[in-house]
Amino acid sequence: MVAIFAISIPVQAEWVGDARPLMGTEVSVLLWHDDPAVGEQLVDQVFAEVERINQLMSTYIEDSRISEINRLAAEEPVVAGDELFLIIRRSLDISVLTLGAFDITYDSVGQHYDFRKHQRPDAETIEAERQHIDYRLVDLNQAAGTVSFREKGVRINLGGIAKGYVVERGVDILRMHGIQNAIVTAGGDSRLLGDRRGQPWMVGIRDPRNEGQVAISVPLEDEAISTSGDYERYFEEGDVRYHHIIQPRTGAPASGVHSATVFGPDAVITDALSTSVFVMGVDQGLRLIATLPDYESIVIDAAGRIYYSDGLQQPEAQDFDSPITDE
Numbered sequence: 001m002v003a004i005f006a007i008s009i010p011v012q013a014e015w016v017g018d019a020r021p022l023m024g025t026e027v028s029v030l031l032w033h034d035d036p037a038v039g040e041q042l043v044d045q046v047f048a049e050v051e052r053i054n055q056l057m058s059t060y061i062e063d064s065r066i067s068e069i070n071r072l073a074a075e076e077p078v079v080a081g082d083e084l085f086l087i088i089r090r091s092l093d094i095s096v097l098t099l100g101a102f103d104i105t106y107d108s109v110g111q112h113y114d115f116r117k118h119q120r121p122d123a124e125t126i127e128a129e130r131q132h133i134d135y136r137l138v139d140l141n142q143a144a145g146t147v148s149f150r151e152k153g154v155r156i157n158l159g160g161i162a163k164g165y166v167v168e169r170g171v172d173i174l175r176m177h178g179i180q181n182a183i184v185t186a187g188g189d190s191r192l193l194g195d196r197r198g199q200p201w202m203v204g205i206r207d208p209r210n211e212g213q214v215a216i217s218v219p220l221e222d223e224a225i226s227t228s229g230d231y232e233r234y235f236e237e238g239d240v241r242y243h244h245i246i247q248p249r250t251g252a253p254a255s256g257v258h259s260a261t262v263f264g265p266d267a268v269i270t271d272a273l274s275t276s277v278f279v280m281g282v283d284q285g286l287r288l289i290a291t292l293p294d295y296e297s298i299v300i301d302a303a304g305r306i307y308y309s310d311g312l313q314q315p316e317a318q319d320f321d322s323p324i325t326d327e
Helices: 036-057 065-072 082-097 104-110 123-132 162-176 267-280 282-290
Strands: 014-022 025-033 138-141 146-149 182-186 189-193 201-206 214-220 224-229 234-237 240-243 257-264 296-301 306-308
Touching (some): 025 036, 025 162, 036 065, 036 162, 082 104, 082 138, 082 267, 162 182, 162 224, 162 267, 189 201, 189 267, 201 257, 214 296
Antiparallel strands (some): 182 189, 201 214, 224 257, 234 240, 257 296, 296 306
16 A cells, blocks of 8 residues: 655745835845745745734824824823834834934924925024923923823924834844844835845945945944935035934034944844934944944945944955935
């Protein structure tokens, strides 16, 4: 008697992925799976999670929870929900760490910019609104899970940390389903899961003044990388470039740096730190990174000079075929 077993043979294993416009940028997912059909389902799950988070945290969506906070928190405490409360609390912790260089209340001024229409606030508006830029004006009640503002005019915006959270959540979903090799990217933020099937991921940092060109290519495995730059959302008037990274102290776009990139184990932190280093500038920014043993940084200043944090060495050669990370 011969026993015959029904054996399910998977189709050819391959990379599966997609890229879609979400959160005001392009979000992409690439993963390796033995069954491409299952891989495609996981890709869809990640995009569904991105949209869920966007509905919660986008200030452009009128009925999002963060929009509700911005409308009401100066008058009464607003229940944020566990997830949003945690991200706001982490944001305020990073504000303390960076001495206010990272500040989610920047939107008091930031709301007056429209980069597509080349609109910016005048000096009087900036002077009036920058008084509301101060993370210490945001109060959290841990027991009640509420957010309140100490004065009217305060607004919060998680644009400097939400995409890092999105890519971390995407990788969490893939990891829970047994994926070992993947990359999730949202604008200038990427989270790598494992390596690229035996080779490191080669992640390119964009040349800030040459679109499509790579300034530096970095081999990475199982790590997060975030880049903040003055070239994604901006317009120019004469010799002045108005971009989306606001210096909290002045209410004007930060200057002195073209891009700041941070590497580390958590994309939520790298996202916020890349903004912080950009605002702080080369010297102060790299001094901050030197105090954080799990994080490194590469900064390109306004003259195009490249600076590396102490734990990095300048590469001898560049791989200009790398995917580019920018914001």
